[in-house]
Amino acid sequence: MKASSRLAVNSQAKVNLTFDILNTLPDGYHEVATLMQAVDLGDKLTFVIDRSSAFKADIYLAQGQNKKQFPLDDTNLIYRAAKSFHECRPDLGAFTLTATVEKNIPIAAGLAGGSSNAAATLLALNEFFGLALSEPQLKELAGKLGTDVPFCLSGGIAVGLGRGDLIRTVESAVDLNFCLVKTKDIALSTPWVYKQYDLYVQEKGLASINRPNLENAVGALSFGELDSAISAFGNVFEPVVYSHYPELAELKQILVGYSCPYVQLTGSGPTIFALTSDLEMAHFVRSKLVSSSYADKLDVFITSSVKNGLTVAAS
DSSP: OSSSSEEEEEEEEEEEEEEEEHHHHHHEEEEEEEEEEEEEEEEEEEEEEEEEEESEEEEEOOOOOOOOSSSSTSSSHHHHHHHHHHHOGGGGEEEEEEEEEOSSSTTTTSSHHHHHHHHHHHHHHHHTSSOOHHHHHHHHHHHHHHHHHHHHHHSEEEEEEEETTTTEEEOOOOOOOEEEEETOOOOOHHHHHHHHHHHHHHHHHHGGGGOOHHHHHHHHHHOHHHHHHHOOOOEHHHHHHHOOOHHHHHHHHHHHHTTTEEEEEESSSSOEEEEEEHHHHHHHHHHHHTTTGGGGEEEEEEEOOOOOOOOOOEE
């Protein structure tokens, strides 16, 4: 184990190809079933880790970046992940961690940017300490930080059950291309969206929700049958979110009008993904959006599916 290391990790965003709510768990959380896909839109994190007499973690944005919504204090998931690692294995000794983040994943977008940063931190620290935590131990620690963090460790494509943190890796024979669209002036609180979902179901009944078919989606992707998979995709939050934010429903229809094979809200939003036939079509969709009257209101990203999880490299 080195006394000091400089490590780099590219943390990946994710999209929810399906999102369903099955029940309410005894602890009050909702039981979900979701199919998550990691994509190559990512943040670049550089860590300097030193053995020390006391724990300390500092977070900085890369030079030239000014993200007002990105906290640099102990509320950041990078700090929380580092603190949790230290508290989990105090026998390894204390350390100081300095993280510099080049932030590319939009903040508060439902794309797991914070969760992937936390996963990257856990991996970097585990590498520094000679893989002191096994993969199951690392995933258990990740689950305590947030429901998306275990998936962000493994990446690729996976089913999430329970609160979304029980991960089952699956196979896909399909490469997916996306145009991700986020409205700049809408930020949604995940607890608020869950609450609105409960109220929506109480008022309109479960029959009003068009639910996805998770297993059909998984099976179709494993056989490379994208059209069949698309017919099984879906997100139960869509009618709920769109009822409160009709401008998001309008944005979806604009994307549908560009002949995208499939368009859907990801997670609790507000980001909408447009699945495109290839990267050329994704660039076409982006060009249409950035030249439209909506351009100033939108952040638009082109990205593709990735099959691997996060990797740590010397920097």
